[in-house]
Amino acid sequence: MSRRHRGLGRGLGALIPGAETPSGLIQVSVNDVTSNPRQPRHDIGVETLRELADSILEHGLLQPLIVTERSPAEAAGGPRYQIIAGERRWRAAMLAGLDVVPILIKEATPQETLELALVENIQRADLNPLEEANAYQQLVDEFGMTQEQVAERVGRSRVSVTNSLRLLRLPDEIKDALLANRISGGHARALLGLTEVDLQLRVLRAIEKRGLSVRQTEELVRRLTTSVQATSKAPAEQAPETRALEDRFRRALGTKVSLYRSKRGGRLVIHFFSEEELQALYDRIVGEEL
Incomplete structure (x- = not known):
């Protein structure tokens, strides 16, 4: 594994050498830049954008957008550059009315583009936990990465990545x-x-x-x-007719019902999770208020 890949969890400076320095910056039209289709963050709040736009109007755009140059076929007369990192800054710059933005052009594969966007959002704590989990899953599904490899690339522990992916269940x-x-x-x-x-x-x-x-x-x-x-009993020990009765009780009462049978009788357990649910169950069974 190359030195570059081993550094992927340490920030944009390790991900893209020179990404944190101003050398090689150019100014381009905001319309010559397009969003990253692999952007893991789908919810960019309007209020947050307005606050960032106000800051840009007052202080300017202090950090450049990290972009990659699209091929002629990809551009096809449209924007020449695709954002790797900095999509929120780009959207806020347009909201602020800027005509041009500073960019830093880097080469990146589709996998690196997703990794970079993911790392930037994680470091800025911008991602919703579910967005983060979906991005990890995308690295696994599209690029055949193991959970350990994902953890190494984004600078997280393997346990953290595993727990994040469990949210998708x-x-x-x-x-x-x-x-x-x-x-x-x-x-x-x-x-x-x-x-x-x-x-x-x-x-x-x-x-x-x-x-x-x-x-x-x-x-x-x-x-x-x-x-x-x-x-509870193990599911394998529960007779089919008992499971069927549980299902009928569950549908009738609108809540979880557990039925336990034995030679001497059994128990019927009705679950509720709030006083309101208890009142609703009482009304349904008894027909009057508690």
């Missing part, structure tokens, strides 16, 4: 909440402690409705996990 509803910043990465990681989707979604609703902190969420997940482990 969450149900879409939870991923949407994470992407919209209704829950944090800590909340999402806590939900991974639950293996059943319906439990994950009910805890999600409890987080949003009751404003649970990450620590409170972890404690709720711990209690639920302990309860399930203490009372």
Whole structure:
């Protein structure tokens, strides 16, 4: 492995030699630059752009855009340069009304372009946890990198990358909440402690409705996990008719229901995650308010 690749986790200066120095800078029209299709950050907040645009109007664009020159076929009469790093600065410069921007031209493969954009966003803490996880997965899927190689390239531990990728296993509803910043990465990681989707979604609703902190969420997940482990049977031991009854109860009550049968009887456990859910269940079963 080359020295250049071993330095990829240490910042843009290691990623692109000379990227942090002003040598080789040129000024080009903002219209001669285009965005990076591999940009891992999809949500660039309007308010954040306005604040950066105001700063650019007052102080100028202090850092150049790192770009690569497009081939004639890629440009096809359009923008000549594609951004590697600095897309938010470019958008803010246009919002501020700048006609030209400083750029630093570098050669980069598609893989390096994604790596560079990812590293810049990570170092500036710009990425939503789900955007970061998707970018890691893109490096794995498109370029055949192992999780260890991804970690080395972006300057993270392998455990950090592995935990990030686990977020992609969450149900879409939870991923949407994470992407919209209704829950944090800590909340999402806590939900991974639950293996059943319906439990994950009910805890999600409890987080949003009751404003649970990450620590409170972890404690709720711990209690639920302990309860399930203490009372449930292995799925292989559960008779098909018992599973079918559980499903019918679940559909009828709109919540998780666990049915445990034995020769002497059994238990029917109805789960709820807030006082509001308890009231709704009571209304449905008893037909009056508590």
